[in-house]
Amino acid sequence: MASRCTCSLVVMLVVALGCATISVAPTSAFPSCERELPCGPSKFTFYLHNTVYNPAVDNKNSFNSIYSLPPNISFPNPFAFGVRNTFEDPITEGPSNSSNSLGKAQGFYVLDSFTEFTLFHLFTANITEGEHKGIINIFGQVREVDPVRYLTVVGGTGAFLGARGLASCTLVDIDHTPPAKWTLSFDLDLYY
Ligand SMILES: *[C@@H]1O[C@H](CO)[C@@H](O)[C@H](O)[C@H]1NC(C)=O
Ligand SMILES: *[C@@H]1O[C@H](CO)[C@@H](O)[C@H](O)[C@H]1NC(C)=O
Numbered sequence: 001m002a003s004r005c006t007c008s009l010v011v012m013l014v015v016a017l018g019c020a021t022i023s024v025a026p027t028s029a030f031p032s033c034e035r036e037l038p039c040g041p042s043k044f045t046f047y048l049h050n051t052v053y054n055p056a057v058d059n060k061n062s063f064n065s066i067y068s069l070p071p072n073i074s075f076p077n078p079f080a081f082g083v084r085n086t087f088e089d090p091i092t093e094g095p096s097n098s099s100n101s102l103g104k105a106q107g108f109y110v111l112d113s114f115t116e117f118t119l120f121h122l123f124t125a126n127i128t129e130g131e132h133k134g135i136i137n138i139f140g141q142v143r144e145v146d147p148v149r150y151l152t153v154v155g156g157t158g159a160f161l162g163a164r165g166l167a168s169c170t171l172v173d174i175d176h177t178p179p180a181k182w183t184l185s186f187d188l189d190l191y192y
């Protein structure tokens with residue numbers, strides 16, 4: 001009984017003292033803030049290979065992405081504003097599509113400009129091979145005319161738990177012959 005009273009007296013004193021000196025309150029008063037994320041890789045590069053399904057050539061045995069229906073509008077739409085492409089693309093360690101597999105990228109982009117090609121991307125890179133395994137969540141705009149497009153890493157799981165950072169995207173190769181194919185590189189700078 002006595003020790004419990006002493007205890008609550010100490011707590012009250014600490015609380016009072018804490019109020020008076022709030023600006024120097026030790027961080028140990030908030031133990032949940034002290035948890036640290038494990039450090040995953042600070043650099044990570046992958047290459048994403050996409051082949052669009054094109055009904056004109058009906059490449060139903062070799063595609064990774066499909067376009068949604070065009071918007072039902074009565075005016076010209078030269079930049080396909082409002083069209084979505086959903087993809088499940090192989091990703092590799094090197095730029096060639098026959099390079100070592102790392103896993104796959106799944107997500108979509110939406111064409112979101114009336115005046116140029118901009119592709120708003122939201123996808124997960126599921127890295128299932130190699131030294132670092134886990135998910136990388138990527139978000140941002142690909143403006144086609146920019147030589148380097150800066151997207152962001154907004155999170156991750158596994159080896160990439162809590163990752164944030166920059167995803168610099170460049171076009172490695174594009175073949176416009178239907179069905180259109182391209183390879184993008186993603187160079188990531190990651191912070192945990
Ligand atoms: C497009 O919109 C018009 C006008 O509302 C409608 O009559 C037509 O059925 C729509 N077409 C499609 C493919 O939804
Ligand atoms: C891989 O790339 C080669 C050469 O660019 C191409 O001929 C082949 O169709 C591609 N394979 C796949 C699965 O896209």
Ligand SMILES: *[C@@H]1O[C@H](CO)[C@@H](O)[C@H](O)[C@H]1NC(C)=O
Nearest residue numbers: 103104106124126127128135
């Ligand atoms: C990543 O891919 C592996 C292998 O296909 C699968 O087991 C896992 O569930 C995938 N993770 C997500 C979040 O899709």
